[in-house]
Amino acid sequence: MSSTNAPSPINTLIDSLPSKDRQHLIAGCEQVELVFGEVIYHPGEKIRHVYFPTDSFISLVMPIQGGASLEVGLVGNEGMYGVPIILGVDISPFQSVIQGAGPAMRMDVPAFLRELDQNAALLRKLKRYTYVKMRQLAQTAACNRFHLVEQRLARWLLMTHDRAHSDEFNITQAFLSQMLGVRRVGVTKAAGSLQNKKLISYTRGAMKIHDVIGLEAESCSCYRADKENYAHIMRH
Amino acid sequence: MSSTNAPSPINTLIDSLPSKDRQHLIAGCEQVELVFGEVIYHPGEKIRHVYFPTDSFISLVMPIQGGASLEVGLVGNEGMYGVPIILGVDISPFQSVIQGAGPAMRMDVPAFLRELDQNAALLRKLKRYTYVKMRQLAQTAACNRFHLVEQRLARWLLMTHDRAHSDEFNITQAFLSQMLGVRRVGVTKAAGSLQNKKLISYTRGAMKIHDVIGLEAESCSCYRADKENYAHIMRH
């Protein structure tokens, strides 16, 4: 994932911890490089590591009987993959796909459980993060029900933009159609419309964001609602 | 809420606790009677009590900018209202509406937090319950995206049937259209179709389930998926 803007190779969730707690957590992590397109977990699979993306991001996809699937969450350097572990369950409910290649920190589950035991600040943060994720899931449910493809695409681009730390990232329309749960043709039309409005441009998988403000205006309110809720809850 | 079947005025989540833990929890609860249609919490409102429905059920509704709203969860005697409290947040993310009138147990938040501290079995159960709810939210998101109104209606009726402990319950088509996020006319058509298939019958708010098996066949796979996940995770 190339970066035109200044990258911030730090996980803000970890970064918000008191220095001692943060250092202890980081000491227990290993650095890994996440590869684009890799499926780290399938639904029902046992979770062996939790991940803290630093300059990468992970897509949470809900497959449904009959082949269809839908993205229900995105984890970048503002969060963690592995919420179920906090809840005492080591089974991944979703398919987890690397959406943005790059570095992440990870910790194996037994070590992470010990860490949670000792590190109250971390546990507290992650519980609040879980709350944020739950609310986001509900927001996504409503969004998918009510909003047009173009609005949802704009929302998706903004969410990804935030996690890619760059105005450019790689994504094909076919892949996008999987995330949004629509036909590729639907993405073609919506993306073409956003391009006509000079908000984005793209060719053969190279997506470029030109106008974040304009994109926000075009997107549904769900983007802002999610972001505000995150800021509000994770503030403390 | 009248009941033609034998009612089970017990909260199965509480009931699954070791006898000592269960008794301690129940001792701290007060009995309340939930009134149909009452909105116990609005989004963003502070949660003052958690609820364990015994023979009542609560609808979790996500309102979205512009007036539309969508049901994203249902809490009956298999669960608890107040998951955010477990996560250290006392702000209701959803609108909580009494869907089925009847008795529930409730506990004020400070007492509940003390209970969680002392009652490891309860905490463990509720964390697993939270996991189940998260997965259900994702399932609902996908369901709303891909499934037809008639299938979704069938799913809703089955979920409500499970929590009403009765083949009959009261629900108007206008109310249903709010839950499913469709026009009332859409409900009229879908319900008419299910009635033609002899699966249900209804008049002026009185809904009667005739054929649960048939309804399951007509519903989308989401009903079964949710139920199986609940059984699988809450087993322990």
Added chain:
DNA sequence: ATTTTTCAGTGCGCTACCGAACATAGCAGG
């Protein structure tokens, strides 16, 4: 008994999105 309200059902034109098939254009490898 009459009026008002509530609930279910119908009709009509419209739009977003669907499935399928096909067309074009950039790019890579032989």
Added chain:
DNA sequence: CCTGCTATGTTCGGTAGCGCACTGAAAAAT
């Protein structure tokens, strides 16, 4: 250079659900 592959764009007929307006009937209020 040509070939094959991949990503994007277009067309066409079909449909689920929409907004709106209206009807009919049962229940509740006066």
